[in-house]
Amino acid sequence: MASRVGNRWKFTKEWEKAVNALRVDCECEIVLTGSNARLLSGELTTLLAGRYVEIQMFPLSFDEFLEFRKDSGEDIHKSFDAFLRFGGLPGLHELQASPRATAQYLNDVFNSVLLKDVVSRNNIRDTELLNRIIQFIFDNVGSTFSAKNISDFLKSQGRKLGVETTYNYLDYLENAFVIERVKRFDLKGKKYLETQEKIYAADVGIRNSVLGYRPSDIAGILENLLYLNLRQKGFRVSVGKMGTLEVDFVASKDEEVLYVQVCYQLTPENLEREIAPLKQIKDNYPKLVLTLSDLMTGDIEGIKVRNLVDFLAEPIANF
Known part of the structure; x- marks a missing residue:
């Protein structure tokens, strides 16, 4: 009708x-x-078979975020701080940077999606349990996990939830674009692994509205932002496994592959640890380490070390 x-x-x-x-x-x-x-x-x-084109919409990338704020007069680092805290939902830019209005807007969007596309659509009765699962996921962005991890966490809080039901809840959240799940890829065996995937928030502003913005979470938030940026640039993304080592992201598009590590503060002390997984990869595709430490940028054995903010600010059209 x-x-x-x-x-x-x-x-x-x-x-x-x-x-x-x-x-x-x-x-x-x-x-x-x-x-x-x-x-x-x-x-x-x-x-409509064969007669439609599906376009997945993402929050604003950082270069789009900068375009919205180009008349603000602030430098790129202040804009990046705002991006870290509030994410990339376009409606934010109609609120004239009011922290209270911004927080309310993000909270309202989250509650609307939760009630409409998760709770109502899937007939979920125990919303308090769902909220605990979401908080656990958002508190562990960038960490490998299994449904058993979530079940064990809930059990420690006196709540029981089977592994199969946990996977159902994750499916509901992913279908509503609250989260994205990322599989691990064995770079030696050339196959996807069925266990220990990672989960990222579909928007870090929503994530921060649920947990509050905590500077101690910066490493996970940066990894989340980079994952979203690679997806916005059209890459298919997985987490790389190289023996006992991990490559944060294996990004592929067409016939090209990009290997990326992200490190909040790169120092002479942790440099070898960060580049070690990339040194194990013997093909000739580009390998990047992205960091906020400007003094460590350069080229190390063919591995490029770049500023993360500059990478995120590059226009999507360039990729």
Whole structure:
């Protein structure tokens, strides 16, 4: 069923059939938007098979964030601090940088997504348990995990949740674009691993609105931002495993591969530890270490060390 409101159409039951009818009867482009990955599932996919292009929308990348703030007069480092704290939702830039309004906006967006696309859609009754799972995930961005880790954590708090049910909750959150799950890739065996994946928040501002911004979490937040930036630049991303060592990100696009490590403060003391996984990789694809330590930038045995802020600020169109 469909009804027209102004110059827009409002669909209720069997809306996918109405969309298909419009496609057949009208010479027009149809844009469908939704906040859940299940939009292009079921009958809609059958009706529009081969006739649609799916475009996943991300929060603003840092270069887009800078474009919104270009008239503010602030330097790039102050803008980056704001990006770390508040993330990349475009609606932030209508709030005139009011901290209270920003916090309320992020909280409202999170609660809206949680209630509409997670709780209601999946008939979840125990919202308090769901919130504990979300807090655990956001508190451990960038750390390898298993569903058993979450179950054990809840058990320590007097709550029981089976591993299978935990995976269901993770699916619900991923379908609602609250989180993204990243598999590990064995660089020696050339295969994806089924255990110890990583989870990142779909927006660090949402993550910080749930937990509060804590400077002690900076390493995980930087890793989260870099993951999102690689995805925004069109890369498929996995976590690399090289024996007992780990490469933060293996990013691939077309026939190209990029290996990336991110390190908050790179020093002579931790330099070898950070580049060791990259030195084990013998192919000729680019290898990067990204850091906030300007004094450590340069080239080390073919591994480029660059400033993380500069990398994030590069326009997506360049990739």
